[in-house]
Amino acid sequence: MNGIHTRKEAEDLIYRSYLRAVGNIKEKRDAEVRKPELTRKLFRLLGSPDRGQKFILVAGSKGKGSTARLISSLLSHLGWKVGLFTSPHLVAFNERIRIDGKAIPDGDFIRLANEILGPFTEIESGLRDDEYQGPIGLALAVACLWFKEKNTDINVIECGRGGKFDDVNILDNEWAVITPVMEEHMTHLGPTMDDVVSHKLGIIKPKTKFVYVSGQGETLPKIKVRMDDLAPAHVFYYGEDFLAENISPGETGTCFDVRTPRAFYPRLRLSLLGAFQAVNAAVAVKVCEDVYGGAIPYQTADRCFAAIQWPGRCELIDRNPAVIVDGAINEKSAAYVKEVIESMGRKNVVSIVGVPADKDYKGVIRVVSGFSKKLLITSPDISYLTFPADALAYARSLTARAAEFHPLEAAVKAAMRERDVDAILIVGTQSLIANAKRLWNQNLMDIGK
Known part of the structure; x- marks a missing residue:
């Protein structure tokens, strides 16, 4: 070379x-x-x-x-x-x-x-x-x-x-x-x-x-x-030496308290979706206290968590309707996504799934079909991966309201045409999430401090 x-x-x-x-x-x-x-x-x-x-x-x-x-x-x-x-x-x-x-x-x-x-x-x-x-x-x-x-x-x-x-x-x-x-x-x-x-x-x-x-x-x-x-x-x-408590997940993030031996941080606001992210934030607070050498100034912690971005992890990329993207490729990860959707209180959810053939695509489809008004099978516009030929047939064995559109852009347009949709979930491999970020013209080179 x-x-x-x-x-x-x-x-x-x-x-x-x-x-x-x-x-x-x-x-x-x-x-x-x-x-x-x-x-x-x-x-x-x-x-x-x-x-x-x-x-x-x-x-x-x-x-x-x-x-x-x-x-x-x-x-x-x-x-x-x-x-x-x-x-x-x-x-x-x-x-x-x-x-x-x-x-x-x-x-x-x-x-x-x-x-x-x-x-x-x-x-x-x-x-x-x-x-x-x-x-x-x-x-x-x-x-x-x-x-x-x-x-x-x-x-x-x-x-x-x-x-x-x-x-x-x-x-x-x-x-x-x-x-x-x-x-x-x-x-x-x-x-x-x-x-x-x-x-x-x-x-x-x-x-x-x-x-x-x-x-x-x-x-x-x-x-x-x-x-x-x-x-x-x-x-x-966690739970013995530090913890997050009073966790209240919502449509735009999560509110919670953090308690450590050094300090109590009430009503912190985290832009990341899901109650489990409050636990991750509590870990971060405890680690940073020890690196910093003392309690974190409350306003610093609150300002940081309220503005933080972490692309592709239960990320809210649009609000009307709500569009959530997540890189779940197995049943366990999809279950976490389900918790987030339920915490948001959205009822008319159209889910778009693009999981490769060598991953747990059936597990993801099984979880997502349980809370989706309609389920769309898709694949990203650019990918070297192989996607399952039987994904639609499996989805239809679980719900009558399943269809297939390729690539992702076509699936998104189909989801937008659905009546009364209040949330669109895009879940699957990283190249699918990258495709979604491009469709929404979102920058990944600078995600802020």
Whole structure:
């Protein structure tokens, strides 16, 4: 490869090693397949751009992206310069790497991709056919180089499906956040829930001083047993050491109180939809108190939460009628969306579903059909994914009011033609949500602090 000149070429570099190897990989377990040591080698060849930087790692099964965004936003509002690394993106890969809400510009992305090209090629030449440099590790290298250049004060990093063997886990993190842990990715992380918990808590390392555990339900006892073995200096549990209470979800967001040992924050207003986001916000408050070194000024917290944007996660993108977009691709995630719709009090809902064939499209359709006046099957205007041929037939087995329109724009027009519709839900894969954002002309490169 003779240098990188476009954003597309930079993205191709990040996926190049994985795409070369994926057809040769027989093993499924992360412990055998994923090799964060290759990311550490890449960082050493780059001069260890992570050295001297501060990191908060966020792992879990649900809500880790929202929690990472809430933490980064609140710290930005407190005057810190904050890097944020999340996945996946909606429209452009740049969205995964932000400082104070602004995505890395194309010029910096391309320049830094060229900087990692030489070390990447050196490592790549020594790998077996079934070994690869993780795309997340390569993207993380770009992020850390950029964060170092821009002198961020602290960086919030979202982990992938696991934790222990994720490429981001090469970072020395003083803070670790564990969002709800569920039974997921059992082929890669299992076979037992104890194994899944061990993977998620793998981000707690000897240098990790502060650990925050969000609401966990049935998984909490397993987490506490494992936490006793890890013995970090400070562990804070939601519901025991801090909590959100008086949660009141509504049409335009959520009102709630947060209580911590340092302070009480009454009637905070959060623009994100869903009662579960209040729990994520409470985690963010507790983390930021400890990073900040004291109680958060109330007006700062309220102003931050009232204005925060997190695209594609139960996001209200229009009001007349209400249009909500969410990237749910399985039954559990769709159930959270159902809670949000019910909390808004909308009765005449038209749902537009576009879930790929290799995801739980039947689970999503099953949940959504239960509260929808009409259900429309669709697909995005641009996608390399395969969508199920039997989705409409399955939808019609659950409701007589199901139809199919392609692409998304046609489905939206059909939804708008429905009489008395008071909400349109667009749910499915990230490329579908990106399509919706483009239709509504919404910017994703700068989502504000």
